[in-house]
Amino acid sequence: TAGITQAPTSQILAAGRSMTLRCTQDMRHNAMYWYRQDLGLGLRLIHYSNTAGTTGKGEVPDGYSVSRANTDDFPLTLASAVPSQTSVYFCASKEASGGANEQFFGPGTRLTVL
Amino acid sequence: GQNIDQPTEMTATEGAIVQINCTYQTSGFNGLFWYQQHAGEAPTFLSYNVLDGLEEKGRFSSFLSRSKGYSYLLLKELQMKDSASYLCAPLDSNYQLIWGAGTKLIIKP
Numbered sequence: 001t002a003g004i005t006q007a008p009t010s011q012i013l014a015a016g017r018s019m020t021l022r023c024t025q026d027m028r029h030n031a032m033y034w035y036r037q038d039l040g041l042g043l044r045l046i047h048y049s050n051t052a053g054t055t056g057k058g059e060v061p062d063g064y065s066v067s068r069a070n071t072d073d074f075p076l077t078l079a080s081a082v083p084s085q086t087s088v089y090f091c092a093s094k095e096a097s098g099g100a101n102e103q104f105f106g107p108g109t110r111l112t113v114l
Numbered sequence: 115g116q117n118i119d120q121p122t123e124m125t126a127t128e129g130a131i132v133q134i135n136c137t138y139q140t141s142g143f144n145g146l147f148w149y150q151q152h153a154g155e156a157p158t159f160l161s162y163n164v165l166d167g168l169e170e171k172g173r174f175s176s177f178l179s180r181s182k183g184y185s186y187l188l189l190k191e192l193q194m195k196d197s198a199s200y201l202c203a204p205l206d207s208n209y210q211l212i213w214g215a216g217t218k219l220i221i222k223p
Contacts, residue, residue, distance in 0.1 A: 035213075042118065042201070042213035043157070058210075090156060098209050100145045100164060105156035 004106035021076040023091030031097035032074040036087040050097035081113045118214030134187045142207020149201040197221045
């Protein structure tokens with residue numbers, strides 16, 4: 001079982017360009033999450049989805065959008081990238097949003113915005 | 115507000131024992147997770163506590179005191195592969211994880 005996959009692994013992006021980070025899970029988990037991780041800071045939640053067809057804003061949603069058309073996929077889009085969005089992005093999923101079950105993480109996407 | 119405090123960095127010797135402390139303040143509480151994250155990799159689940167007391171899992175144990183807003187992760191018989199960051203993450207009233215910045219553990223031979 002692959003678990004969670006993310007693409008691309010890394011990317012250098014010019015400021016002002018748009019980009020979509022892809023995330024796919026094959027565990028049939030209902031809840032999915034996007035985090036960014038910056039040096040010296042904890043993981044910060046960008047957006048989340050409790051179930052297919054619904055999304056919500058996390059702690060740092062500005063400049064990002066998400067969609068959840070089906071259970072497996074949860075893409076994150078940067079409409080017009082800025083240098084402050086340089087970070088490592090992790091997608092995660094868990095079986096149910098309202099439970100205390102663990103979150104599983106994808107391998108991450110390292111994004112540099114110049 | 116919500117706040118997590120962990121030491122930024124700790125150093126220990128191979129074969130020894132180390133305790134990583136975490137204090138937290140959250141809006142509601144539904145348990146606390148510990149994750150391990152090796153450099154350049156994704157976090158992986160280590161333990162979950164919801165009741166007060168010690169949970170033991172092999173070389174790793176995790177303790178929780180809800181009244182004190184305190185948890186620790188105890189690592190025994192340290193191995194070089196335990197060099198990693200350890201992330202404390204309580205689950206708030208909305209079942210969202212609140213992440214600490216992590217403790218970087220350096221193991222020396």
